[in-house]
């Protein structure tokens with residue numbers, strides 16, 4: 001799904017690279033936390049995956065595409081398979097909740113029938129089924145982030161990138177967001193999330209990649225935020241059943257398209273296909289699916305079940321010697337002025353350049369889909 005091969009990223013006018021010789025691989029269906037102090041290179045990693053930047057050396061392969069050989073013209077198509085969520089939500093303030101979610105689909109030319117089904121479905125998924133007509137400023141921060149997640153998911157991306165999605169939220173609201181992300185991951189979407197939130201990282205026990213000053217310090221299959229265990233790079237195994245769930249997601253997509261256009265016989269065939277895949281998925285992955293809590297979430301501990309226990313991992317044959325000795329709790333500190341300025345300028349860029357530029361193409365351009 002994602003592969004970094006000896007990736008170094010240097011920015012003009014900086015003495016030290018933002019990323020130095022980074023190597024890791026993310027498999028389909030994984031949930032990966034990127035942790036590290038402010039300035040350690042987390043956002044740079046996400047920008048490389050989204051092809052908002054290119055590596056200075058090394059290779060970034062995402063969804064089967066080498067981002068260096070992907071042309072700018074085809075990049076918008078590539079990005080359609082990647083949802084992105086940011087700390088500052090980035091909603092279009094002049095549009096309603098439903099219009100925000102629909103906008104991405106309109107930009108990429110989805111049919112009206114598809115949009116009509118997909119938008120309420122996405123809002124329902126994040127618990128905002130009743131709020132489609134509200135304006136963003138009428139929502140709480142947590143609700144705005146849920147809209148942003150619905151928007152990121154509405155086109156059923158294979159990969160969701162989240163850059164500190166709970167950074168502007170209080171702890172209880174953050175729990176809601178993490179629960180939604182855990183549920184999204186349980187339905188097969190790969191998630192890479194940059195975060196400073198030690199609590200969630202410790203509690204969820206997912207894979208943790210730790211960066212420090214642009215270097216990869218730790219890659220733990222089931223890590224905590226401040227884990228100081230021996231540093232090693234592990235080859236992750238495929239998450240159980242993730243491929244099957246991804247297959248279901250794909251079939252449901254087809255079914256939704258079909259139900260908008262096809263005749264009764266085709267619809268019935270699509271329905272049978274869904275049921276067959278659902279059966280397989282249920283058998284294969286049922287134990288790993290995260291069930292939403294029956295009660296409203298009241299505490300961090302009760303909210304997000306940790307990942308299932310793993311069979312003992314084989315030691316990595318080429319385990320690197322320990323480079324990390326200390327947890328990076330300093331990441332909790334407020335971001336520097338420079339970092340805040342950068343964050344703001346990125347936001348302005350996104351709003352100004354707009355989703356149309358990110359995702360839209362001229363008519364007649366060729367579709368570029370993922371190859372893996």
Ligand SMILES: Nc1ncnc2c1ncn2[C@@H]1O[C@H](COP(=O)(O)OP(=O)(O)OP(=O)(O)O)[C@@H](O)[C@H]1O
Pocket residue numbers: 011012014017018036037038039040041042043044045194335336339342
């Ligand atoms: N466009 C840029 N030009 C110059 N330097 C940059 C640029 N973007 C990032 N950097 C530098 O690269 C390093 C890594 O930055 P990055 O934003 O990836 O860190 P981060 O871990 O995401 O930090 P934060 O948690 O504060 O968002 C920092 O030293 C930063 O100043």
